[in-house]
Amino acid sequence: MPRKPRNLQAGYSYHVTTGCNNREFKLSKRECREVFLYAINKALDKHKFKLYALCIMSNHVHYLIEPAQPEDLPKIMHFLNWYTAM
Numbered sequence: 218m219p220r221k222p223r224n225l226q227a228g229y230s231y232h233v234t235t236g237c238n239n240r241e242f243k244l245s246k247r248e249c250r251e252v253f254l255y256a257i258n259k260a261l262d263k264h265k266f267k268l269y270a271l272c273i274m275s276n277h278v279h280y281l282i283e284p285a286q287p288e289d290l291p292k293i294m295h296f297l298n299w300y301t302a303m
Contacts, residue, residue, distance in 0.1 A: 225287035230269055233290075235298055236277035245275040253278070256300040264293045 237243045265285035272279040284290045
């Protein structure tokens with residue numbers, strides 16, 4: 218059974234979590250966190266959104282994001298996940 222489509226609305230902020238591949242503790246290294254922060258700055262330049270909070274854990278990340286347009290949230294997350302995976 219497929220999941221229900223997301224109900225994204227303008228003016229709302231969203232709590233999004235994303236994890237490392239295979240639950241590995243990749244973000245415990247300082248260099249990896251710095252690359253991650255660089256990717257967030259690139260995403261802020263490329264996409265319009267407000268980043269209210271960010272919590273980088275050792276194997277996952279929490280965001281509190283408000284996209285300018287609700288349909289941009291998947292694009293923002295795709296860019297962040299793709300850029301940090303590279």
